[in-house]
Amino acid sequence: MTLSPATKSAIVEAAAAHGGPKAAMLEALKLVQQAEGYVSDANLAEAALTLGVTTAEIDSLATFYSQIFRSPVGETVILLCDGLSCYLGGADAVRDAVMQKLGIGFGETTPDGKFTLINICCVGGCDRAPAALVGPDRTLVGPLSADDLTALIGGAP
Amino acid sequence: MSETPLTGRARADRSPHSFAKWQRIGGYQALPQALSRHSPDAIVAMVEAAALRGRGGAGFLTGTKWRLMREGAAKAGAGARYLCVNGDETEPGSFKDRLLMEALPHQLIEGAIIAAYAVGATEVIALVRDEYRAAAVALTRAIAEAEAAGLLGRNILGSGFDLTMRVHASAGRYIVGEETALIAAIEGERPVPRHRPPYPAVSGLWGRPTTVNNVETLSAVPAIVERGADWFRGLSRTDEGGTKLYGVSGCVARPQLIEAPMGTTARELIERAGGIRDGRALLAFQPGGGATGFLEAAELDVPMDFAHLKKVGSALGTGALIVLDDRTCPVAAIGRHARFYARESCGLCTPCRDGLPWVSKLLDALEGGQGRREDIELLHMHVDLAGPSGRSFCDLMAGAMTPLKSGLQRFGDVFAAHLDGHCPVGRA
Ligand SMILES: Cc1cc2nc3c(=O)[nH]c(=O)nc-3n(C[C@H](O)[C@H](O)[C@H](O)COP(=O)(O)O)c2cc1C
Ligand code: SF4
Ligand code: FES
Numbered sequence: 212m213t214l215s216p217a218t219k220s221a222i223v224e225a226a227a228a229h230g231g232p233k234a235a236m237l238e239a240l241k242l243v244q245q246a247e248g249y250v251s252d253a254n255l256a257e258a259a260l261t262l263g264v265t266t267a268e269i270d271s272l273a274t275f276y277s278q279i280f281r282s283p284v285g286e287t288v289i290l291l292c293d294g295l296s297c298y299l300g301g302a303d304a305v306r307d308a309v310m311q312k313l314g315i316g317f318g319e320t321t322p323d324g325k326f327t328l329i330n331i332c333c334v335g336g337c338d339r340a341p342a343a344l345v346g347p348d349r350t351l352v353g354p355l356s357a358d359d360l361t362a363l364i365g366g367a368p
Numbered sequence: 369m370s371e372t373p374l375t376g377r378a379r380a381d382r383s384p385h386s387f388a389k390w391q392r393i394g395g396y397q398a399l400p401q402a403l404s405r406h407s408p409d410a411i412v413a414m415v416e417a418a419a420l421r422g423r424g425g426a427g428f429l430t431g432t433k434w435r436l437m438r439e440g441a442a443k444a445g446a447g448a449r450y451l452c453v454n455g456d457e458t459e460p461g462s463f464k465d466r467l468l469m470e471a472l473p474h475q476l477i478e479g480a481i482i483a484a485y486a487v488g489a490t491e492v493i494a495l496v497r498d499e500y501r502a503a504a505v506a507l508t509r510a511i512a513e514a515e516a517a518g519l520l521g522r523n524i525l526g527s528g529f530d531l532t533m534r535v536h537a538s539a540g541r542y543i544v545g546e547e548t549a550l551i552a553a554i555e556g557e558r559p560v561p562r563h564r565p566p567y568p569a570v571s572g573l574w575g576r577p578t579t580v581n582n583v584e585t586l587s588a589v590p591a592i593v594e595r596g597a598d599w600f601r602g603l604s605r606t607d608e609g610g611t612k613l614y615g616v617s618g619c620v621a622r623p624q625l626i627e628a629p630m631g632t633t634a635r636e637l638i639e640r641a642g643g644i645r646d647g648r649a650l651l652a653f654q655p656g657g658g659a660t661g662f663l664e665a666a667e668l669d670v671p672m673d674f675a676h677l678k679k680v681g682s683a684l685g686t687g688a689l690i691v692l693d694d695r696t697c698p699v700a701a702i703g704r705h706a707r708f709y710a711r712e713s714c715g716l717c718t719p720c721r722d723g724l725p726w727v728s729k730l731l732d733a734l735e736g737g738q739g740r741r742e743d744i745e746l747l748h749m750h751v752d753l754a755g756p757s758g759r760s761f762c763d764l765m766a767g768a769m770t771p772l773k774s775g776l777q778r779f780g781d782v783f784a785a786h787l788d789g790h791c792p793v794g795r796a
Binding site: 228229230231233234235236237238240241271272275276277278279290293294295296298299300331332333334335336337338339340344348349 | 500539616
């Protein structure tokens with residue numbers, strides 16, 4: 212897997228917009244992730260090369276930020292809030308229901324590669340507790356209910 | 369609108385106004401006034417007189433912060449100076465900055481331009497948390513519109529003042545919101561807190577004078593310039609100026625954001641949120657988000673501002689009022705916070721990195737009825753070790769221990785009851 216010319220040129224542009232290669236490392240990681248879904252070792256190295264920074268430097272960010280994925284994730288990423296306001300709104304029941312339905316725990320991906328479930332707090336939707344963020348736009352969904360998981364997983368069987 | 373100057377113009381569906389529409393409904397009136405009629409010092413004085421306190425959590429006086437920045441800038445000499453907008457909102461229970469960025473990006477931009485003029489910044493960088501994608505999109509688009517209208521860029525409105533503004537999208541991690549970590553994040557360093565002093569006003573982003581302000585703080589600025597410091601102070605019921613965007617969540621009938629006079633009481637806010645849901649009674653509340661101490665019914669009439677809440681042993685924090693009803697187990701509630709803070713420790717200080725996961729485990733065990741008597745002693749020990757603010761490299765650890773500390777004080781009997789394997793209040 213290599214980065215597309217479009218991703219590479221976007222990385223170069225980011226360096227100009229962010230005040231230099233180093234300051235653009237996070238943006239580069241996000242561009243890689245946007246294009247490839249996650250940041251593989253090979254793509255990490257290529258992003259570093261494109262920016263002219265070391266792999267170690269860029270990986271020091273990749274391993275720190277929770278929303279940079281260093282291993283493959285499913286087509287749809289579900290960020291389920293486990294904060295207090297969501298707990299008070301019944302988040303534990305929603306968590307149990309979605310885990311049962313998908314057969315995975317936090318940090319895992321369904322075998323068919325469709326969903327990845329991640330716990331997070333707080334998603335700024337405490338007025339819609341229990342809340343979650345779904346998909347590439349991190350769309351806020353809630354209040355969720357354990358009986359109806361459509362907002363989280365659509366019509367998934 | 370005049371009672372809710374901060375949010376009165378937000379659309380119900382939170383979609384942002386176009387630049388033209390925003391101007392039609394009174395936007396960008398303060399900026400020309402600021403640039404043509406007032407010196408930067410006069411704006412700082414106005415914000416000082418308005419008694420605006422920072423809405424990021426600590427409640428630092430904004431006018432004082434800006435004055436320190438001007439002093440730092442004078443010493444630093446020629447070169448770049450920065451205003452950073454803190455849009456990292458992640459504190460449990462807080463959902464106010466999301467609205468201000470998503471629905472009212474131009475208000476924030478106008479506030480940021482005026483602030484930049486006042487402190488002498490050459491560039492504004494708005495750090496927006498990764499999870500607020502709609503906010504980053506709205507802000508990026510609004511910045512482009514303001515640039516196209518000549519409100520950003522060179523020689524703004526013929527004033528000779530130059531300024532650029534951009535968005536820095538983050539990628540998760542609560543610690544990024546700590547101001548020195550935020551500066552490190554923008555530089556492309558691992559976002560862990562830095563030693564202070566030097567303070568950002570003296571040496572911040574890339575070693576240059578820097579001011580970091582919260583989204584809500586800056587969003588309040590245009591109205592102060594337009595309508596004056598006296599008007600702004602008059603909005604408040606206490607000595608701290610303005611309205612406050614309170615977020616009410618937890619066990620209330622209608623969780624919501626409420627813009628109300630600074631100093632509004634928890635009783636009123638809970639009432640406006642429909643009261644305690646399902647006709648239950650109040651057990652306790654946190655007035656300002658996850659890192660603030662619990663209060664109970666006796667404190668329902670305390671004016672919710674920085675000074676009054678401090679006096680009763682809690683804090684206004686982010687104004688996120690989290691309500692616990694009488695079926696909520698406080699051990700479980702504190703445990704949820706502990707998990708969050710343990711996960712978000714940046715790892716620099718041992719008591720934070722290793723202490724918080726330990727606390728979280730102890731609380732989980734207690735909640736599950738597996739706690740031992742000495743575990744409660746251990747919890748007290750961790751609270752004592754964390755000590756007051758200032759013992760660790762940043763305030764994450766002290767904040768993390770705050771709900772536990774006040775919980776042990778107020779609900780010691782509930783903790784003890786868990787040792788016998790039962791929860792006297794639990795929701796089950
Ligand atoms: C762990 C930690 C996280 C923080 N997160 C935020 C945040 O997300 N947003 C924010 O405005 N301030 C946050 N702060 C406070 C900032 O350090 C800083 O005080 C604030 O942005 C200053 O803005 P103000 O003076 O306008 O309040 C955080 C502080 C700590 C210790
Ligand atoms: S207190 Fe915690 S979050 Fe703050 S610097 Fe120390 S380890 Fe990092
Ligand atoms: S606690 Fe879940 S959205 Fe705030």
